[in-house]
Amino acid sequence: MTENHPYQAFLKDQLTIPTKLLTEYHTHDLTEKEVVVILQLHRFSLIGIYLPTPDEIASYVSFDQQECAMILRRLMQKNMLSIEQDQAEQAMVDEHYSLEPLWNLLYKPQKPKQENPDSEQAMNIFILFEQEFGRPLSPFEIETINIWIDEEEQKPALIKAALREAVLMSKLNFKYIDRILREWKKKGIRSVEQARTHSKSFHNHQSNQEVKQDQPKRDVSLYYNWLEEE
Known part of the structure; x- marks a missing residue:
């Protein structure tokens, strides 16, 4: 035995x-x-x-x-943990945590570190979003921001501008911010200055349309909290 x-x-x-x-x-x-x-x-x-x-x-x-x-x-x-989605039966979507970003970080050959002014801004962007939303971000929201930065290569400064635009439009949600970023990208907008110019033009056009239609004019002075900042 x-x-x-x-x-x-x-x-x-x-x-x-x-x-x-x-x-x-x-x-x-x-x-x-x-x-x-x-x-x-x-x-x-x-x-x-x-x-x-x-x-x-x-x-x-x-x-x-x-x-x-x-x-x-x-x-x-x-960017050491992500949430992945798998298509399951009956059109259901299964979600799971993935540590693949961490394993890649540990085992892929690393390039020599260079000073990247965007890296600190990328970390601060999460804090700014939590301040504006008044709560901690969900894992899905964090993943969305990571996708904007890593996959869509949006600059943190431009994401920050889109967040401010959403706040001032009273449409503080991720879908609206994503729409802003996609619209800017489609129009070739790559800097905060270009975004500011485009937004000024858009809001001026909206104001003129409201005046023509003899509707109460919406107060757009708030937009210039970021549209006119240096």
Whole structure:
């Protein structure tokens, strides 16, 4: 009869962890708590839970679900975590966390670091959005901003201008901001100055149309909070 030893249970209860994550996390501006959440996300995926909630993660760490949610947002802001979508049966869409951006960061050959004035602005843009929305951004909203910056190559300054335009139009939602950015891109607008000129022209045209139609003129003075700033 084979005797069961504790180490046999240990051998069966393994989690494969990339060595570079443990040896280089500090060089990528990751905290110990962020690493723990990454490991929990990895563990959850291995047991078939691909989009664990902050509550579920908090059950296995020493900090609460609110801090877990904040760490998830931060990992997405750092572009180390993403939410992917898969087309399931009956036109349903399955969503799951993906650590692929982190693995790519750890294992892809890195170019020599260069000073990038947009990188700090990219991090600050998340703070600005949360201030304007008056709440933390959802993972999906963070992913949208990351797509604007990384895939659509929108400059943070231009995203900031689109956010201000949405605020002043009283249409503070991501769909409207996305529409503004797409419209500017279609018209070849690549700088804040070009966006400002285009918006001034648009609002002046709108004001003239309202006057012609003998309708009450909308107060557009607010637009110049950003349209005339230097």
